[in-house]
Every structure is written in C-alpha cells, then in structure tokens.
Amino acid sequence: MSYLAITDLQKHYDSYHALRGINLSITEGEFVVFVGPSGCGKSTLLRTIAGLESSTGGTIELDGRDITELASSKRDLAMVFQSYALYPHMTVADNLSFALRLAKVPDEEIKEKVRSVSASLQLDPLLERKPKELSGGQRQRVAIGRAIVRQPKVFLFDEPLSNLDAALRVQMRLELARLHKKLGTTMIYVTHDQVEAMTLADRVVILNAGQIEQVGTPLELYRKPNSRFVAEFIGTPKMNLMPVDSVVRDGETLNLKLLNSQVDFPANRLPGQLPSSVILGIRPEHMSIVPEGGQISGVVELIEHLGSEAYAHIQLGSGQTIIVKASARSELQDGQAVNLLIDEAEVILFNENDRVVSVIPEEA
Ligand code: ADP
Numbered sequence: 001m002s003y004l005a006i007t008d009l010q011k012h013y014d015s016y017h018a019l020r021g022i023n024l025s026i027t028e029g030e031f032v033v034f035v036g037p038s039g040c041g042k043s044t045l046l047r048t049i050a051g052l053e054s055s056t057g058g059t060i061e062l063d064g065r066d067i068t069e070l071a072s073s074k075r076d077l078a079m080v081f082q083s084y085a086l087y088p089h090m091t092v093a094d095n096l097s098f099a100l101r102l103a104k105v106p107d108e109e110i111k112e113k114v115r116s117v118s119a120s121l122q123l124d125p126l127l128e129r130k131p132k133e134l135s136g137g138q139r140q141r142v143a144i145g146r147a148i149v150r151q152p153k154v155f156l157f158d159e160p161l162s163n164l165d166a167a168l169r170v171q172m173r174l175e176l177a178r179l180h181k182k183l184g185t186t187m188i189y190v191t192h193d194q195v196e197a198m199t200l201a202d203r204v205v206i207l208n209a210g211q212i213e214q215v216g217t218p219l220e221l222y223r224k225p226n227s228r229f230v231a232e233f234i235g236t237p238k239m240n241l242m243p244v245d246s247v248v249r250d251g252e253t254l255n256l257k258l259l260n261s262q263v264d265f266p267a268n269r270l271p272g273q274l275p276s277s278v279i280l281g282i283r284p285e286h287m288s289i290v291p292e293g294g295q296i297s298g299v300v301e302l303i304e305h306l307g308s309e310a311y312a313h314i315q316l317g318s319g320q321t322i323i324v325k326a327s328a329r330s331e332l333q334d335g336q337a338v339n340l341l342i343d344e345a346e347v348i349l350f351n352e353n354d355r356v357v358s359v360i361p362e363e364a
Contacts, residue, residue: 003028003063003186004049004154010057011044011210018044020210022058026188031180033189035197036207036233042190043158045207049188050079050156063153078147079156082163084139086131092142093118093127099150117145120182121175137168141175148183157189161196173199194234198222206230228279228354237284237311240322241350244278256280256349259296259317263342265349269358275351284311285325286346289332294339298322300332314338 002025011019018041026032034042047053049060051072059068067075086095093114100110118124121141131139140160147155157176161169177200180187191197197204198218206213206221206229214221214230225231231239248255254265256278263280289312298314301321305328312326324340326332349358 002026002061003030004188005061006049006058007061008058009045009048009055009060011041011048011053012056018210019048019055022212024205024212024215026186028063028186029184031177031187031189031200031202032205033191033197033201033203034205034207035191035194036213038192040207041210042192042207046079046156046158046188046190049154050077051075052079076153077156078150078152078154079158080140080143080147080160082159082161084131084143086139086142086146088131091128091130092123092134095131095142096123096127096145096149099146113149117148120179121145121148136164137172140164140172144176144179148179152185154186154188157187159190159192162191162193169196176200195236198234204234206233224356224360225348226356228281228350228356231281231348231350231356235283237323239281239283239348240287240324242280242282242316242318242320242322244280244349247274247278249274261295261297263295263347264344265347265358269361270349271359272357275349275357277352278357279350279354281348281350282342282346284323286343287322287324288341288343289324289326289330289338290341292339294341296340296342298338298340300334300336300338302334303330303332305330312338314340 004026006022006024009019009022022045034045036042044053048055051070055068059066087098096114096117097110100113118127121144123141123145126134126138161172164172173196189200201218203215204218204221205215208229214226221230221234242258244256244258246257249267252267254267254270256263256265258280296316298316301313301315304311309328310326310330312324312332313321314324315321345361348356351357
C-alpha cells in the first residue's frame, strides 16, 4: 500500500517549469533515492515533499493524509541537509534535544530519546562538544541524530554526504544503510552520485528535466533501462554505444552490421517494428578481449589499472573509443591490435529516439 503518494506534482518557478507532473508511490519502510544530473529537479522534488517549497499543482499524501498545503513543521517529516544546519552555539546534546524541548516533551522522555540516539550513532563521547569541535562526519551524524529523535514518518536527505571526503562518504553510506535496517523508517535520499544511489536504494528514481525517466530497483535499472538516458546514467564506466549501419533479418536472427562486421541478435528480442536507425549498447563488462575471433576489432589506446580490474580504452575503425573490462593482470600494450568479443545476450538496442527497443531475456 502506498505510504507516500505523489500525484501529478508540478512546480513552477515563475515561468520555469521545474517539476513536470511527478507521479510516485512509496511504500512504508522503503529507502528511495532520487538521482539525476544537476538541475533535473531532485532537490526541488524533495523540498516540495518537505514543504519548504510550495507546489503549483498536484497532491502529496502521507499515510492517508493530504499534506500538500500543510506547513512543513506539521508534516511529520525530518530533513537532513548537506550543510548540517546545526546550531553553532549549542552542544551536541542540546542540538539533539532542541526540537523536543521546543515541542515541550517531558524532560525524562527527552533524556531517554537523546540517550538512545546518541548510543546508536556513537555520539556519547561528543555530547558536550560544540559543532565547531567536530569533524565533518561527526557533524553529519549529529544532524542525522537530530532528525531521528523526532521520530518522523519519513526522513528526507538532501545530498547529506557531498561535503565529506571520499573515504568518509563510503563509511557514512554504510552507517546510513545500517541505520535504515535498524529503524525501518521510510527514507528519501537525493544524490547526483549514481554509485551512492545504487548502493543505498531499495528503489531508485531517475529524474531528467523535471520528469521521472524511470523507477526501479538498482538491478532493474542496470539490466533493463528504458532509455539511453538511464542506460548511460547507471553503471561506471558507461555503457558503450555504437551506431549500427544496417540490419538484415535472417530468419530468427537479426544481423546487425557495423564496423565492417556483424553482431547477431535474436529477432524475438525485438518486441516491435525494426526502427529506421539502431544503436547498439553494450556494457564494458559484457565485452572481452580475445586472442582470435570476436565480432569487432580495434587498437588499445590506454589501459586504466584499478587494482582488482582494468579497463581498456579501445579505438575502433570508426574513430570511436569504447571501454572494455580487462583482466587485472592484463599485459596489453598501448597501440596493440585486439579482437573484441561482444556477449550477444547482453546487447541492448536503442531506436532513433533513444528508447530501448529490445527486451532482455529473463535469467535462468
Ligand atoms: P537538482 O537538485 O536536480 O540539481 P534543483 O531541483 O535544485 O535541481 O533545480 C531544478 C531546476 O529548477 C534548475 O534548473 C534550477 O535552476 C531551478 N530552480 C531551483 N530553485 C529555483 C528557484 N528558487 N528559483 C528559480 N529557479 C530555481
């Protein structure tokens, strides 16, 4: 059952149409991540849910109640910002208890709540410190703790980790995942980082120019993108895209002709009409460098060694460079000619409008 229901939500900033009819249903306890390129409307959507921006159309319902016009403070939501927004003159303990004191919660209850949150976020040794005496990660933990004591129905996170260095970001990401498991509270999280989205989310909402491009589990979006936008946004390095010169139907097989060679594709994986122009998509991990055979060939431009794996940048005859996952112990040399084997089962086809026109076979 839908816990948070967003229906045809619109937001105009004067003449600028920032949210263009958002429809989204979130179930209780879900961890949902909004992701997309800068300016796509992620923060606007989160802030509109929070009541920090007013919508210009549509409705937001939380737990059966229409909250569209409700003041932010009455929505039973708690927001955690990138900037922490802690009170600088208050200790950690006072920052944690502030909202409860404001709400005139009895002292004993406040103490108990602060004690419990402080223990679960390992803030005990820091309770008497002021924010300026804390590291970035510690400040962010206090900001999260301050949201938790209020026991909101939904937590809203606006790029909470983007001010932290890379190592701390990974650590805080794990802490957030653990926290979500423990609390079981619905969480909505905004990030521009697709890795963060993929690792944290039960479901990812990909936004593009004020609209939802696709919603799905991280694996669904990775395996079954609907569009080129999603295919290129999810996965690092990016999916390789190569224009197909022509397609010849040969019984049950489509022969995709490109780069003076041919990739076979089962005709039954194309649900509709053959598009007038076709682009072939294949992820770097679904190609391999083989001593002989393969469908296409190229020349090694450079090898990126990442330790556990390597990525070979291969220049094709067309001049285009694609990326192929290679063995960590790869001894490929720059300038070396190589044959590339495409795993035909993993090929995705796009039409001239960048929509996916192939279906991925279900895994056995
Ligand atoms: P994101 O969080 O995805 O980077 P935002 O939601 O912040 O994007 O912004 C979406 C679009 O709305 C952007 O084009 C931005 O310039 C515009 N926008 C955001 N806030 C305002 C505002 N207060 N006034 C006018 N335009 C705004």
